[in-house]
Amino acid sequence: MKIKFIGVGSAFTTPKYYQSNMLILARSGKKMLVDCGSDARFALSECNIHNLNLSQEIDAVYISHLHADHIGGMEWLAFNTYFCPKRVIPKLFMEERLMHDMWNHSLKGGLGRIEGKKMNLSDYFDCRPLANGDSFLWEGIKFKLVQMPHVILDENGHCSFGLLIKEAEYEGPAVFVTMDTQFQPEVVSRIGEKVVAIFHDCETSPFKSIIHTHYDDLCTLPKTLKKKMWLYHYQPDPDCQPEADGFKGFVAKGQEFEFTEK
Numbered sequence: 001m002k003i004k005f006i007g008v009g010s011a012f013t014t015p016k017y018y019q020s021n022m023l024i025l026a027r028s029g030k031k032m033l034v035d036c037g038s039d040a041r042f043a044l045s046e047c048n049i050h051n052l053n054l055s056q057e058i059d060a061v062y063i064s065h066l067h068a069d070h071i072g073g074m075e076w077l078a079f080n081t082y083f084c085p086k087r088v089i090p091k092l093f094m095e096e097r098l099m100h101d102m103w104n105h106s107l108k109g110g111l112g113r114i115e116g117k118k119m120n121l122s123d124y125f126d127c128r129p130l131a132n133g134d135s136f137l138w139e140g141i142k143f144k145l146v147q148m149p150h151v152i153l154d155e156n157g158h159c160s161f162g163l164l165i166k167e168a169e170y171e172g173p174a175v176f177v178t179m180d181t182q183f184q185p186e187v188v189s190r191i192g193e194k195v196v197a198i199f200h201d202c203e204t205s206p207f208k209s210i211i212h213t214h215y216d217d218l219c220t221l222p223k224t225l226k227k228k229m230w231l232y233h234y235q236p237d238p239d240c241q242p243e244a245d246g247f248k249g250f251v252a253k254g255q256e257f258e259f260t261e262k
């Protein structure tokens with residue numbers, strides 16, 4: 001299994017970084033897109049995945065939460081795969097309430113009708129709704145949803161769902177991708193013991209938004225945890241030295257990580 005970062009930047013980033021979306025590459029050659037932001041069509045085209053081969057290339061999509069740097073490319077993906085002559089319907093994995101809200105509050109306006117036909121999300125995607133804490137299997141890889149706080153208002157706050165990923169059939173090592181999250185030292189420490197690598201949301205702006213984890217807060221984590229930690233979702237031209245501070249480093253745009261059996 002490989003994880004390729006097609007982008008590593010924050011929501012308001014530049015083409016040098018693109019927004020933080022990933023591809024999971026299975027041994028079978030199939031690809032899962034993890035988040036599909038408004039930059040996705042440019043970021044994917046840099047990986048040689050274009051409008052014309054989109055339906056053949058993207059077997060599945062996972063969505064972590066509803067900000068546009070994570071779902072802003074979903075209308076493009078839905079229309080392109082739907083109207084592709086050799087259409088293969090992509091699977092869509094996401095937490096069930098998020099899936100409902102994504103359709104009703106974000107996508108329905110554009111995707112809700114085509115000429116002469118009312119459309120639903122299930123007309124575009126093979127929908128696989130999941131509950132918090134659920135696991136799912138795709139191409140021999142096991143994914144477990146881990147709810148992370150992102151934007152808190154009330155009980156309907158905006159959560160994000162991180163992923164614990166492991167190649168189930170080959171007893172491969174587990175890795176954790178936090179997705180967008182506030183600083184959660186207990187959760188990350190607990191999960192960190194079980195994994196070989198952590199890919200962590202990392203804000204590098206001079207002020208703290210709180211809805212993301214700031215670099216300064218990550219620096220307070222134990223050395224053993226930082227040693228496994230790659231940082232992504234950072235602002236352009238970050239003024240930090242993550243290796244000197246004990247981290248693996250910033251993930252670069254296009255960087256690929258391979259995780260095989262122990």
Ligand SMILES: [Zn+2]
Pocket residue numbers: 065067150180
């Ligand atoms: Zn977000």
